[in-house]
Amino acid sequence: MAQSSKQTQTDKLAADIADSILSGVLAPGARLDEHGLAERYAVSRTPVREAIRSLAAMGLVELRPRRSAVVAEITPEKLETMFVAMGELEATCARLSALSMTPIERRRLQNQHERMGALVETDDVAGFVEANVTFHGLIYAGSHNTILADMVIRLRRRLDPYRRAQFRSPGRLPRSQAEHDLVVQAIVSGNAAGAHAAMLDHVSLVEDTFVSLTATRAA
Amino acid sequence: MAQSSKQTQTDKLAADIADSILSGVLAPGARLDEHGLAERYAVSRTPVREAIRSLAAMGLVELRPRRSAVVAEITPEKLETMFVAMGELEATCARLSALSMTPIERRRLQNQHERMGALVETDDVAGFVEANVTFHGLIYAGSHNTILADMVIRLRRRLDPYRRAQFRSPGRLPRSQAEHDLVVQAIVSGNAAGAHAAMLDHVSLVEDTFVSLTATRAA
DNA sequence: AGTTGCGATTTTGCATGCAGAATTGATTGA
DNA sequence: TCAATCAATTCTGCATGCAAAATCGCAACT
Missing domain, CATH: 1.10.10.10 (Winged helix-like DNA-binding domain superfamily/Winged helix DNA-binding domain)
Structure with a gap:
């Protein structure tokens, strides 16, 4: 490092x-x-x-x-708050990416997205998870706003322990890919509001997965 | 303190x-x-x-x-980045406020807004500036997300020295009030996207004011 | 039996001291 | 005259020590 x-x-x-x-x-x-x-x-x-x-x-x-x-104690309420904050920040980064990504950055995002499509085909969960980090990282960077990017990166790092089993649920990979598709399309076409909404949808669904997991854990 | x-x-x-x-x-x-x-x-x-x-x-x-x-040095580029980040965070708080403010909080926001209308009438700049801080504070709190609220509060504090002359320009008060009006209407009616857009407009205009100020200062 | 008060121990907050890196200035050479 | 090199000084990073606050244990009391 x-x-x-x-x-x-x-x-x-x-x-x-x-x-x-x-x-x-x-x-x-x-x-x-x-x-x-x-x-x-x-x-x-x-x-x-x-x-x-x-x-x-x-x-x-x-x-x-x-x-x-x-x-620091992380109460379920605080965790919920952090997930919401991260979702909003991710959506904001997607919005800014739609507005300010360079053509090369848009191309890179598309390539990464296509590459992940292949991983979905082969059901390579580990590969997808890793590629997913890169995918989201491209969007953080694409916002061209280090302040926001740092915030969301730090939050993500902090929430990582609670996201471990995120792609365990069956059928999650193709669904994620479909959600990503909407995000990528919006960003590439410069549709700021669409990118915001699509990313918010995407991460909110991830959050739902998490919520069900903690519910299980608490039982 | x-x-x-x-x-x-x-x-x-x-x-x-x-x-x-x-x-x-x-x-x-x-x-x-x-x-x-x-x-x-x-x-x-x-x-x-x-x-x-x-x-x-x-x-x-x-x-x-x-x-x-x-x-820490604050380069003009970094400052620009910080203003953009703050604008996005403010807009996000407004969005969340539209979604999750309690009826009481919505009422309070309206009251504060109306009170500021009186200050505009009497052209009380000092009073308006102070009330403005409260106004935005209500929206941060209304997001019901301490993570985001803390982020934006810290950013605001950090940017404060560069916002001093924000309401100096003539005619700024009624314009701010008009922009606030759109924000309040959207939040009170639960229009999340509208609140986001209205707040983004509002703070972007403030930013423009700032940009012209630094341009002056740099000369 | 539960609670309260007091002394002993633990642990933090801060001061001080020392070794090594970085900076400054002077001196020397081109 | 200017640049480069080297020694002296300054300043940081870390260790250690001490005083005060907090915690713990025990005993006495209600």
Whole structure:
């Protein structure tokens, strides 16, 4: 990802702890003991403290003065809110892509979409999931707005653990592909409102899948 | 603003330095010397370092390993990007408000809008500016999505220094009010797409005002 | 039995000190 | 006169230490 020697201990710690949180190794609500973490990573408490501060500003951990920092709890309500926010941001990126993608970017998006069509044919779920990340990434980039793109990328990363089984449900691949088709058509033809609506539909359906999953999990 | 004794030195420093940056006391590109800041605030370097780290995660300062942190430069391109992002987020909040505001919230928005009409009549610019913040705040809250609301609030705060003279141009008040009227009507009637479009129009026009201002400033 | 008060321990917040990288300035050579 | 090199200084990254706040455990009381 990034060079390892150039960045500071603090940066490495922040990245590693963030991974631990996002991957679920550190469960929500878990206390981040400075001394313990320092010992675990064989550094002093100072870089640990600074790393925790970074994570707090990113919203990954909650910082209560004079009390241990804890991994931010994600309530179902908050999760719902995050999914809605991500859907809206995705739709916005699609809208902006329709308005400001270059011809080359539109071509690339079409190519990626066609490539994914082949993966649907062979029912290659793993391949599709990977290509799907690229597909959405093209749209983030196509918005030509790094602020929005960063926001949605961060949200996606944050929601990743809750999206794992997204393409498990049978028949999801061809359906996703069909939804993508509407999005691509709108973007390529410069139909901003259409791209917005199509993407919103697409991600909302994904969200529905998620909701049913959590319902299952909660039972 | 917040209680002063409960929060830590680091928090107070972060807030104060952030204010200095947002108010322009610390100009973009200015180096944040840890020792100097520590001396200025009569604390040690440790809380200063931690505060700077928080600001870095918020995007207010740029952190280059082994080199001084500097106040994040805002290039005209970046500023443009931020304004576009804020416009899209505002429009999204308006959209969600149209979908999910409670009857009480819709009523409140209408009331606020009507109150601002009176301020336009008397040409009370200061009063209108203040009421305008409340007006937009109602829409952020009305989205019932704290993630998006936080994003747009933070962006607004960040852009504030560049919006100071927003209502200086003659005739801006009645025009703003007319634009607001379209937004309010759409939200109150539950017209999501209309609210989105109306708000986008509104903030885009504000942006145009800004663009002309920077053009003036640059000359 | 449950609750409240108090002391011991843990843990955070901050100061200080040191090693190494980066910057500055001066000196030297073309 | 200007550019390049090298030494001195400055500043960052991190470790360590100390004081205060918070937490925990135990005991006494209602």
